Amino acid sequence: MERQEIEAKVREFLIEDLEIEEEKIQPDARLKEDIGIDSLDFIDIVVIVEKKFGFKIKTEEMANVKTFSQFCDYIETKVA
Numbered sequence: 618m619e620r621q622e623i624e625a626k627v628r629e630f631l632i633e634d635l636e637i638e639e640e641k642i643q644p645d646a647r648l649k650e651d652i653g654i655d656s657l658d659f660i661d662i663v664v665i666v667e668k669k670f671g672f673k674i675k676t677e678e679m680a681n682v683k684t685f686s687q688f689c690d691y692i693e694t695k696v697a
Contacts, residue, residue, distance in 0.1 A: 618670075618696045623670075623693055635654070637652055642685055670695065
């Protein structure tokens with residue numbers, strides 16, 4: 618899966634499923650502070666990623682993922 622496709626899918630579910638404002642989703646936007654993703658949103662994200670990308674997010678692997686770009690990097694390593 619291409620990086621652009623990953624970013625588009627992530628952007629789409631953040632906007633549609635979590636009702637995040639599109640302008641908040643920038644490559645260097647921090648997931649919690651800038652985009653506003655909280656622990657309940659993260660539970661939804663785990664389910665959505667498993668359905669859309671076919672793998673389970675491991676909490677310990679997400680420890681250093683802080684930005685939208687890093688989140689897409691993480692997904693890219695799992696689907697490559």
